[in-house]
Amino acid sequence: MKRVHVREEVCVTCRRCEVYCTVEHSLSRDIIKAYKKERPRLLARVRVQERGALSVPVLCRHCDEPSCVFACLTGALRKDPETGAVVLDGERCVGCWTCVLFCPHGAITPDPQRHIIAKCDLCSHLPVPACVANCPNEALVFAEEGVGA
Amino acid sequence: MPKYVIVGNSAGGIGAAEAIREVDRKGSISIISDEPFPVYSRPLISEFLAGERTLEEMLYRPRDFYQQNAIEALLGQKVVGIDFPGARVALEGGESLPWERLLLATGGTPIVPNIAGKDKEGVFTFTTLEDARRMDRFLEGKPRVVVIGGGLIGISLASALVKRGVGVVMVELLDRVLGAVLDEPASRLVEGVLREAGIELITGQTVREITGKSFEEGRVGGVVLQDGRQLSCGLVVIAIGVAPRTELVKNSPVKVNRGIVVDRHMATSYPHVYACGDVAEGYDFVYGTGRLTPIWPNAYLGGRIAGYNMAGKQTLYPGGTAANSFKYFGYPLVSAGMVNPQDGCEVLVSRQDRSYRKVVLKDDHIVGLVFAGDIQQAGVAFGLMWGGVDVGPFKDALVRDDFGLTFIPQGLRRAGLGVSPREMVP
Numbered sequence: 001m002k003r004v005h006v007r008e009e010v011c012v013t014c015r016r017c018e019v020y021c022t023v024e025h026s027l028s029r030d031i032i033k034a035y036k037k038e039r040p041r042l043l044a045r046v047r048v049q050e051r052g053a054l055s056v057p058v059l060c061r062h063c064d065e066p067s068c069v070f071a072c073l074t075g076a077l078r079k080d081p082e083t084g085a086v087v088l089d090g091e092r093c094v095g096c097w098t099c100v101l102f103c104p105h106g107a108i109t110p111d112p113q114r115h116i117i118a119k120c121d122l123c124s125h126l127p128v129p130a131c132v133a134n135c136p137n138e139a140l141v142f143a144e145e146g147v148g149a
Numbered sequence: 150m151p152k153y154v155i156v157g158n159s160a161g162g163i164g165a166a167e168a169i170r171e172v173d174r175k176g177s178i179s180i181i182s183d184e185p186f187p188v189y190s191r192p193l194i195s196e197f198l199a200g201e202r203t204l205e206e207m208l209y210r211p212r213d214f215y216q217q218n219a220i221e222a223l224l225g226q227k228v229v230g231i232d233f234p235g236a237r238v239a240l241e242g243g244e245s246l247p248w249e250r251l252l253l254a255t256g257g258t259p260i261v262p263n264i265a266g267k268d269k270e271g272v273f274t275f276t277t278l279e280d281a282r283r284m285d286r287f288l289e290g291k292p293r294v295v296v297i298g299g300g301l302i303g304i305s306l307a308s309a310l311v312k313r314g315v316g317v318v319m320v321e322l323l324d325r326v327l328g329a330v331l332d333e334p335a336s337r338l339v340e341g342v343l344r345e346a347g348i349e350l351i352t353g354q355t356v357r358e359i360t361g362k363s364f365e366e367g368r369v370g371g372v373v374l375q376d377g378r379q380l381s382c383g384l385v386v387i388a389i390g391v392a393p394r395t396e397l398v399k400n401s402p403v404k405v406n407r408g409i410v411v412d413r414h415m416a417t418s419y420p421h422v423y424a425c426g427d428v429a430e431g432y433d434f435v436y437g438t439g440r441l442t443p444i445w446p447n448a449y450l451g452g453r454i455a456g457y458n459m460a461g462k463q464t465l466y467p468g469g470t471a472a473n474s475f476k477y478f479g480y481p482l483v484s485a486g487m488v489n490p491q492d493g494c495e496v497l498v499s500r501q502d503r504s505y506r507k508v509v510l511k512d513d514h515i516v517g518l519v520f521a522g523d524i525q526q527a528g529v530a531f532g533l534m535w536g537g538v539d540v541g542p543f544k545d546a547l548v549r550d551d552f553g554l555t556f557i558p559q560g561l562r563r564a565g566l567g568v569s570p571r572e573m574v575p
Contacts, residue, residue: 008559049551049553049554049555050555051551051555051556054555056553056554056555056562058553058554067446067532070164070446070449070450070453071445071446071449071450072446073190073192073193073445073446074190074192074193074207074209075190075208075209075210091206092206094193094196094202095476096192096474096476097474097476097481097483097524098445098446098474100474100483100524100525100527100528101472101473101474101483101485101524101527101528101531102446102472102528102531103528103532104528104529104531104532104533104535104536105528105529105532105554106525106526106527106528106529106553106554107528108528109525110481110524110525112479112481
């Protein structure tokens with residue numbers, strides 16, 4: 001399956017991926033409205049962790065054997081048998097945070113204001129995820145296998 | 150084309166059925182449960198009681214799950230006996246079913262100690278949707294409720310009762326709540342949250358007697374504590390714990406310790422019979438041995454592994470451990486593994502204000518953790534524990550505020566942290 005692969009060595013923590021992720025999943029899909037008007041503000045589903053010169057964008061790996069799906073108490077998380085994406089049914093999520101504990105990548109973010117998790121959905125409605133399309137350095141690559149980590 | 154019989158229609162049974170169907174589209178599957186409902190998320194019964202979720206909204210799988218997967222669902226039917234040599238399960242109505250592969254996913258049953266007055270009307274346990282439904286009818290007059298037990302079930306129930314505007318007194322035998330799954334500082338954090346929410350906590354005490362109403366002796370009117378204190382209440386809930394529901398394998402050739410003994414394939418000591426979930430002693434990767442780890446995620450994953458093996462796909466259970474996520478009145482807290490360390494363990498702690506972190510190490514391997522307040526990166530530590538990773542080179546980072554993947558050596562980061570579920574299929 002196509003995943004978002006990370007090339008840490010060219011990520012500079014500009015956080016455009018976070019911004020465009022937030023905008024893409026907002027109601028208005030408008031950058032100003034998404035940040036200044038919509039409340040509570042959406043959490044980005046990709047987050048860049050930075051330490052010294054090291055930048056690591058963290059987002060769902062859509063694992064083949066997804067611990068989060070196995071751990072989900074409500075059935076809100078499932079692995080789509082066709083696309084391979086790990087998808088969330090927001091209506092079924094109660095914000096118990098069990099998946100947060102079971103994700104070894106720390107890629108699931110609790111959104112306490114919405115009582116729901118925030119996780120990457122690969123922008124399934126777009127040909128290329130918004131974070132990838134807007135990365136200025138090709139630090140995020142949407143591809144089948146094997147680019148970066 | 151084997152015939153699969155699954156006793157139990159919760160996380161473990163469903164995990165098995167789904168795995169079987171990945172491997173075997175044709176073999177017949179029957180799921181039997183004494184509960185009449187399609188599979189629902191048991192942990193959500195407190196949300197149901199709080200009035201936040203309906204049954205429809207707590208279904209674990211879509212209503213047509215059984216039909217879609219060609220599963221015969223025998224719901225509201227009780228298994229009364231198992232003939233192991235004859236390979237048949239007997240149902241209450243007199244019918245019996247033959248199996249070629251049997252899964253025991255019967256779960257747990259609430260422990261009810263022999264307290265005087267425990268049979269009065271208004272005394273409940275709280276582990277099933279039916280319990281929640283029955284209790285719901287008793288809450289209309291907003292009676293004060295005494296909850297016996299400050300464990301996982303007692304606290305999730307108490308949270309629901311508070312949301313219903315009911316006064317709650319919680320009586321816990323130990324000197325702190327959640328003693329089995331948290332360390333002391335984390336227990337105190339939770340106690341603070343519960344008290345803020347208006348729950349009256351009485352620790353180091355238990356209920357000696359449940360007393361009746363003055364003009365209606367058969368209905369709950371109050372309790373008497375061990376120290377003689379009397380509390381009036383209209384409802385008592387016994388939530389001191391759950392025991393493996395092993396009655397079907399009593400005096401059977403299936404080996405039982407505290408729960409049903411299973412190997413890394415989730416196979417019991419009897420050929421073609423498997424077990425998983427709260428009734429089974431699945432492999433605990435922290436202790437390196439089979440243990441009761443009665444949590445939903447372990448039940449599902451153990452069931453899944455059982456299902457693969459039942460269908461002939463040899464698969465090893467990577468193991469589970471006690472791992473819980475709590476969110477009492479908005480305060481997030483997770484714990485996993487050995488949180489109260491044994492001798493020879495190293496403990497790393499950081500705390501500030503309402504945030505607390507603790508990681509327990511043994512020979513530079515994580516064996517337990519507590520993250521409270523900010524839990525976002527707890528999964529990274531849990532993954533390192535599950536994967537059996539030597540964290541010696543970066544262990545001091547584990548309790549830092551900014552702990553995350555940047556502290557993990559690059560090779561490990563790229564290998565996906567070596568988490569064992571990836572290696573399930575040998």
